[in-house]
Amino acid sequence: MTERKQGFDTLQIHAGTAPDPTTGARQVPIYQTTAYAFRDAEHAAKLFNLEEVGYIYSRLTNPTVGALQNRIAALEGGVGAVCCSSGHAAQIMALFPLMQPGTNIVASTRLYGGTLTQFSQTFKRFGWSATFVDFDDLDAVKAAIDDNTRAIFCETIANPGGYITDLDAVSVIAKDAGIPLIVDNTTATPYLCRPFDHGATLVVHSTTKYMTGNGTVTGGCVVDSGNFDWMASDKFPSLSQPEPAYHGLCFGAALGPMAFTFHGIAIGLRDLGMTMNPQGAHYTLMGIETLSLRMQRHVENAAKVAEWLEKDDRVAAVTYAGLASSPYKERMSRICPKGAGGLFTVALKGGYDACVATVDKMELFSHVANLGDTRSLVIHPASTTHRQLSEAEQVKAGASPDVLRLSIGIEDVADIIADLDQAM
Structure with missing residues (x-):
């Protein structure tokens, strides 16, 4: 039997969740816990070595946050998502696996003021840089890309002016350059636009905004399309080269379309610690239903x-x-x-x-x-x-x-x- 593709209104209520297997609770429970008991020593070792998927510590994974990640990924049409503490944190999480000291991104001039400051000032402390271009000038976008460029970044509907980026055209430039297009979809939400349908590689959200919709909690999310070949060049060694912290595991080779998502959890959340709390995830899950x-x-x-x-x-x-x-x-x-x-x-x-x-x-x-x-x-x-x-x-x-x-x-x-x- 062919599986029927569910509509957006159904997915925003049901995607990524099911009745709690223990209690039958229909709404996603708030798993307010820091740690999770292992079945035995072998189980713990497999989890820590990424040989088995499960829960270790809530800085990395939590069932409530996991449900939100699955729902947002489904709404955006992605293969996986990683939620974090804010939209600004999501931007760092999206770029962290891609960047090295001396590398840069090409970004739109039409961005939220805090993002412009993060990209132009804070990035310098990491040895990263950003070149800002008017994305209506596609020739200027192409010209701004050099051998050290690792991503193109823009907003679907720009904050504050409501300007709409031509994602179709910009994604072609990114593809020709062999680099990912990262789209902040906060102001559009996946209801108005799914950037992956227009060639984007990664989507970031401040879930604080329309996704939650009630002004109660801050949060962010990075969604991966699963369509970028991280092994195609040596530009992204964090994903294409052996990872010393996991005994030489190569995320790109071992995990394929899920490489970026697993790296975001196993490296990004592990070391940056920009974790979303389960109660915040619960508020956002309720918001997304409408x-x-x-x-x-x-x-x-x-x-x-x-x-x-x-x-x-x-x-x-x-x-x-x-x-x-x-x-x-x-x-x-x-x-x-x-x-x-x-x-x-x-x-x-x-x-x-x-x-x-x-x-x-x-x-x-x-x-x-x-x-x-x-x-x-x-x-x-x-x-x-x-x-x-x-x-x-x-x-x-x-x-x-x-x-x-x-x-x-x-x-x-x-x-x-x-x-x-x-x-x-």
Whole structure:
């Protein structure tokens, strides 16, 4: 009998989980434990030597976190996933097996401000570097790649401006260069876009945002497509060469499509320790059960708010890719056919001062450094999330001083518009 492929709405509830075999509990239990009893000495030795899959210590693996990993991998169409403590941790976890001192990545200029800072400043301490390029200029992306480039990095729907990356085109460049394309899919979620369908190698998430959706916990995830041949060159020795800590095991040769995922657990979580806690995983599992329903409302509300703002005399520009006037409307239909998400920026004619005054007068919108919540959220990037950048860098990132970032929630859209109207 041919196994029927389940739909997204079914997978977001059932994927990676089953009733607890001991108690029959239908919701995934919170396995609040640090360690797990071994059957005997031989069992323990096999686990530590990666000869058998199982649980050792919750810094590495935990059944609740494992259920979340399986669910996110299923939603993204990947072979495996590794959850960790935050979206920033996920970015380090994704790059850790790929990078060596002296290597670099090519990254989009349109990234979350914290990511720009992590890539441009913190990476230097590891001996890594990043070259930032406008990904609308594909020739510039190609030109930025050199013999030491180990990955290309971008966001599906860029934070803060809602810009949509042409993943189809960028993935071809990555493939021709023999390097992985890493896509931050936080603001799109797998409901709006599955980057693997467009040629991406790895996907990272801040599960803090839309995946959880309720503003309760931080978390991150790295998902592997299983489609990259780590043995094809000597660029990725962590995966293609013997690993001394495991008696010469070669992850790529021994584990094939699961090499990256197992390395993320056996090396990444073991040594970096950026572990997701089981209670946090439980909150995110519950959030994902309604992901498609929430994303539909986020998109519906965002489109209506953006259309209203675009017609308002106090507004200079709106960046929402779902608008008929957006230069990214056609791209949205290919990359994110279900909608352009719930995040975008609005430029006010009054500039910096008008933005600050508007934020201070908002009542329904929450002024917080977060996005993807059920609530409508606002922030002024130039004075907060992108404050570390120069004004020229802020403009390149879509966070110029005259813009507000709006994360449109799932409230009644008339109330969202009313709050914007009175605040402006």
